[in-house]
Amino acid sequence: MQMPYRGSRFYKQTDEKVKITKSLVFRIVHYFKPYWKQMAVIFFTILLTSVLGIIPSILTKSIIDTALPKGNEKLLAEDIILSFVTSLSLSLISVGQSYLNTFVSKNIIRDIRGSMYKHLQNMSLDFYSNVQAGEISSRINNDIGGIESVFSNTFIQILQGIFVFTTTAATLFYTNWQLAIISLLTLPLFLAPTKKVGKTRWAIATETQGKLAELTTIITETLNVSGTMLIKLFTMEKEKCKEFDKVNEEVTRLQIRENVVGRWFFMTIQTFVSIGPMLIYLFGGIILIKYHTLTIGGIVMFVSLVGRLYGPINTFSNIHVDIVRSMALFERIFQYFDLKSDIVEKKDAQELEQIKGEIKFENINFSYKEKVETLKNVSFEIKPGQMAAFVGPSGAGKTTITYLVPRLYDAKDGIIKIDDINIKDLSLHSLRSKIGMVTQDTFLFNSSIRENLLFACPNATEEQMIEACKTANIHDFIASLAEGYDSVVGDRGIKLSGGEKQRISIARTLLKNPKIVIFDEATSALDSNSEVLIQKAVEPLLKSRTSLVIAHRLSTIMSADVIFVVKNGEIVERGTHLELLKVNGIYRDLYDKQFKGMEK
Ligand SMILES: Nc1ncnc2c1ncn2[C@@H]1O[C@H](COP(=O)(O)OP(=O)(O)O)[C@@H](O)[C@H]1O
Numbered sequence: 001m002q003m004p005y006r007g008s009r010f011y012k013q014t015d016e017k018v019k020i021t022k023s024l025v026f027r028i029v030h031y032f033k034p035y036w037k038q039m040a041v042i043f044f045t046i047l048l049t050s051v052l053g054i055i056p057s058i059l060t061k062s063i064i065d066t067a068l069p070k071g072n073e074k075l076l077a078e079d080i081i082l083s084f085v086t087s088l089s090l091s092l093i094s095v096g097q098s099y100l101n102t103f104v105s106k107n108i109i110r111d112i113r114g115s116m117y118k119h120l121q122n123m124s125l126d127f128y129s130n131v132q133a134g135e136i137s138s139r140i141n142n143d144i145g146g147i148e149s150v151f152s153n154t155f156i157q158i159l160q161g162i163f164v165f166t167t168t169a170a171t172l173f174y175t176n177w178q179l180a181i182i183s184l185l186t187l188p189l190f191l192a193p194t195k196k197v198g199k200t201r202w203a204i205a206t207e208t209q210g211k212l213a214e215l216t217t218i219i220t221e222t223l224n225v226s227g228t229m230l231i232k233l234f235t236m237e238k239e240k241c242k243e244f245d246k247v248n249e250e251v252t253r254l255q256i257r258e259n260v261v262g263r264w265f266f267m268t269i270q271t272f273v274s275i276g277p278m279l280i281y282l283f284g285g286i287i288l289i290k291y292h293t294l295t296i297g298g299i300v301m302f303v304s305l306v307g308r309l310y311g312p313i314n315t316f317s318n319i320h321v322d323i324v325r326s327m328a329l330f331e332r333i334f335q336y337f338d339l340k341s342d343i344v345e346k347k348d349a350q351e352l353e354q355i356k357g358e359i360k361f362e363n364i365n366f367s368y369k370e371k372v373e374t375l376k377n378v379s380f381e382i383k384p385g386q387m388a389a390f391v392g393p394s395g396a397g398k399t400t401i402t403y404l405v406p407r408l409y410d411a412k413d414g415i416i417k418i419d420d421i422n423i424k425d426l427s428l429h430s431l432r433s434k435i436g437m438v439t440q441d442t443f444l445f446n447s448s449i450r451e452n453l454l455f456a457c458p459n460a461t462e463e464q465m466i467e468a469c470k471t472a473n474i475h476d477f478i479a480s481l482a483e484g485y486d487s488v489v490g491d492r493g494i495k496l497s498g499g500e501k502q503r504i505s506i507a508r509t510l511l512k513n514p515k516i517v518i519f520d521e522a523t524s525a526l527d528s529n530s531e532v533l534i535q536k537a538v539e540p541l542l543k544s545r546t547s548l549v550i551a552h553r554l555s556t557i558m559s560a561d562v563i564f565v566v567k568n569g570e571i572v573e574r575g576t577h578l579e580l581l582k583v584n585g586i587y588r589d590l591y592d593k594q595f596k597g598m599e600k
């Protein structure tokens with residue numbers, strides 16, 4: 001199984017190290033900016049909790065050194081109450097802080113997710129033809145979702161680490177600088193193991209991420225109507241399960257390993273944590289016995305405070321890994337934001353209210369892939385209201401020609417004009433709103449027929465909708481369904497036949513009421529009944545509109561004002577049916593082979 005993204009020209013692979021540049025940091029900061037107030041409060045609470053966290057230890061010292069030896073009951077009670085109040089405030093503040101953390105991180109995720117969706121809406125067809133199934137959802141869910149941990153595990157932990165460390169270390173030094181130095185010296189003991197563990201964990205986590213993406217790809221590709229149909233027809237269930245099992249197995253193996261490394265890591269920490277206090281009792285004891293510069297309460301306070309240093313040290317030792325990981329996450333997200341659509345609107349694009357519907361292709365060259373020329377020097381003109389039929393063998397480039405009109409793709413060179421205006425000078429909205437397209441296989445959203453129809457024109461009234469369906473010869477069918485217009489069509493409209501779907505598509509286009517219509521006749525043999533129904537449905541759609549029809553049926557061709565014969569990406573013949581028959585060329589050939597039999 002191919003890794004998602006790999007080989008896609010839209011994706012830069014980042015196996016190499018992430019460079020932390022100023023612009024990358026600025027870009028990240030940009031997303032946090034709207035929440036600076038909440039972040040300022042978080043900052044303040046972290047500062048507050050790091051200071052408050054020290055107080056119970058100081059109170060303990062006061063209890064041991066003063067209240068207990070002097071039998072001062074009042075002080076003892078005061079210390080205990082104060083200690084309790086501090087602990088309670090700490091808990092309350094941390095609840096508020098975690099609320100704020102969640103608020104900020106979830107909101108940033110919402111912002112990025114929203115702008116990503118908007119950005120991807122503008123990506124061209126070319127992009128969607130090249131991405132792997134599941135790639136986009138994996139990016140939106142996993143990568144953008146991962147920001148939460150960047151915020152709470154990296155950003156907050158680093159801040160907390162810095163504050164807790166400085167306040168605690170300052171208190172230690174203030175109490176007894178000799179013992180403070182000794183305590184700090186014990187810390188590097190477990191710097192080494194944590195660092196190594198952090199690295200190993202990260203390596204495993206990265207690998208897991210990749211395998212999880214593979215799993216997502218398999219799931220999205222196979223668990224849908226089209227995928228499952230293919231698998232059933234080729235009886236590939238066992239193979240697919242095997243493939244899935246393999247990746248599933250690997251994911252599990254990696255996840256277990258990641259966890260086991262974690263356990264080992266905690267065990268190491270645990271061991272050192274238990275050694276730490278003993279060292280402090282040892283050295284603190286020596287200082288107390290020999291120099292009397294330390295009290296018993298002081299030693300106890302040291303032991304409890306040194307424990308506060310382990311967390312920050314752990315954070316600091318992984319700081320590099322954490323930062324790089326977070327940057328990598330953001331970089332992956334930004335990579336997607338940086339994808340440029342091939343189809344862009346000019347800054348001063350023209351809005352066109354009304355059009356007559358004249359279409360001109362002037363020396364159009366086009367290729368999907370480099371080196372393969374799909375359209376070569378295509379020129380033609382269709383007068384307003386005319387019907388142009390495109391005929392020719394499969395793969396000749398007929399559909400491609402029609403794709404260029406609404407700018408689903410842009411020509412490599414040459415100019416396409418509508419009413420003598422270069423379509424690139426028009427806004428995409430004003431261009432596309434004038435064009436209706438009935439494609440060969442109709443795509444419908446998995447919702448009700450009504451919603452699918454109103455997609456073309458959300459403001460249409462019930463009457464207009466029914467009118468369109470009557471014209472498209474589909475109303476009676478819809479009315480015969482138990483739930484009528486509220487019937488849900490299934491994934492991609494799977495619950496409807498090809499003919500029904502195409503007639504719904506025609507009704508949808510009628511509702512849009514465009515000036516230019518593109519109709520790609522289904523090549524698949526429909527039964528003669530639904531063929532007649534479609535024929536009848538299309539007539540009113542083409543009437544009084546400029547139309548480009550990719551025709552596979554004689555009756556369609558016969559009613560065309562002009563016929564273009566396409567072969568190998570070129571228009572090789574043009575004219576009316578009778579004119580072309582006289583030429584005795586490719587059209588004649590096509591007619592004899594393909595169309596003649598259709599005559600009654
Ligand atoms: N998205 C695409 N990427 C690469 N090649 C494509 C794509 N779509 C179509 N083609 C190729 O372009 C050529 C013309 O296709 P098309 O316009 O669909 O032909 P027709 O509609 O005349 O049958 C074919 O060789 C086809 O394989």
Ligand SMILES: [Mg+2]
Nearest residue numbers: 398399400550
């Ligand atoms: Mg085609």
